[in-house]
Amino acid sequence: MVDLIRDSLAGKVAVVIGVGPGQGISAVRMLINFGAKVAIVSRTGNMFGLVESSTIKAYKADATNEEELKAVRDKILSDYGSIYTVVSNVGTWQSFKGLFPERADFQKMLDINLISQLTVLKVFSEPMLQKGGSFVLVGASRHIFKGNDLSYNVSKYALEELVRKSAENLRKYNIRVNGVLPGGVSKEDNYYKVFPFNVTKFSEKTQLEPIEIAMVNAFLASEMSLGINGQCISVDRGLNTV
Numbered sequence: 116m117v118d119l120i121r122d123s124l125a126g127k128v129a130v131v132i133g134v135g136p137g138q139g140i141s142a143v144r145m146l147i148n149f150g151a152k153v154a155i156v157s158r159t160g161n162m163f164g165l166v167e168s169s170t171i172k173a174y175k176a177d178a179t180n181e182e183e184l185k186a187v188r189d190k191i192l193s194d195y196g197s198i199y200t201v202v203s204n205v206g207t208w209q210s211f212k213g214l215f216p217e218r219a220d221f222q223k224m225l226d227i228n229l230i231s232q233l234t235v236l237k238v239f240s241e242p243m244l245q246k247g248g249s250f251v252l253v254g255a256s257r258h259i260f261k262g263n264d265l266s267y268n269v270s271k272y273a274l275e276e277l278v279r280k281s282a283e284n285l286r287k288y289n290i291r292v293n294g295v296l297p298g299g300v301s302k303e304d305n306y307y308k309v310f311p312f313n314v315t316k317f318s319e320k321t322q323l324e325p326i327e328i329a330m331v332n333a334f335l336a337s338e339m340s341l342g343i344n345g346q347c348i349s350v351d352r353g354l355n356t357v
Contacts, residue, residue, distance in 0.1 A: 123337040125150030128195045132156040132178055132235055133204035136163060137302040138253065141325035142202050144306050145333045147171065151200075154191045163304070178205040178231040184238045198242055200336040202251045203235045208267055216266040228254075228270035229277065236281050240290060247289030251335045252278055253328070254347065256296045258354035271296075275347045282345030291344045293335045297328050298351025321352045 129151040131143045140163045146153050152170040155162065160175030167173060172194060176183040191198060207227045211220045232252050240250070254274040255267075274294060282292040300323045314324045331350050334340055 120333060120337045120339050121149045123149075123339060124200075124333070126152065127199035128152045128154065128191070128197055129336060130154045130156060130191060130198055130201045130239065131204065132176075132201065133206065133253075134161070134163065135204075136304040138297070138300055138325045138328050139204045140304060141306050141329040142204060142332045143171075144310075145326070145329035146202070146336070149333055149337070152195055154195065154198075156187055178203075178235060179226055181234050181238065184234060188238050188242070192242055197246070198239060198248065199246075200249045200251070201235065201239045202253070202332050202336060203232055204253045205231045205235065206253065206255075206271075208264075210264045211266060216264070221266045221269075224264075224266040224270045225273075228267070229273050232274060232277060236277075236285075236292070240285060240288075243290055244288045249291040249336050249340075250281070250293070251332050252292070252294045253332070254278075254294050254296045256298045256349045256351035256354060258349070258351055259298050278347055279345045286344065291341075293340070293343055293345070294347035295328060295331050295335065296347050296349045296351070298323055298349075298354050300325055300328060317352060321354055321357055323350065323352060327352075 129146045131139060133139055134143060134155050134157040143153050143155055155173040156176055158177050160173050162173045165171055174187045174190060176187040236250060252274060255271040260268045278292050278294040285292060306326055309324050309326055328350055
């Protein structure tokens, strides 16, 4: 199976948006491991220790700014010539006081966690309409919603319908859209310490290592998952069974 994913992704251009020291950079490293050419997009333009080359480049953009995303998309196309898959890890968490969030706070969470993902789909699907490809949007498992902030929960839950309807709309262009819904994920950048399967035993811990999300991202990005479209897969170590 690993070889088949590599055969699918090797030499193809993957864009990872919302790259930070946890899930984002792990997604980048996993795609590199499968031979993809990777464009790293973040608000800082950080390489996170990787060395820029003809197949790995960093770009600076804020996903809440459509014009910045368009400019970065065009630069990626200029540098690489095409885009095959996009993994969008855009999102944030914040807790607000009171029974209900203020309008501005609620809008902020929608802008970052939901509307930014819509903008990613809108901007990056355009050059993919001719040859097809795949999107993987990262949301959140419903099993971490209890006790969480209302605005966070609503913005993440709505992502599931964004995935479903976007998959319906883009189906005729051979573009797949799927989602990954993680549970609580460690922010420690320990990719090389746990790669490939040296993670905490399944029975002992419910918090995930970033690499566990990265593996599913790569699978959904590749042609190994051709039969999966419009689906959101919970990756939370079975929190519903705890």
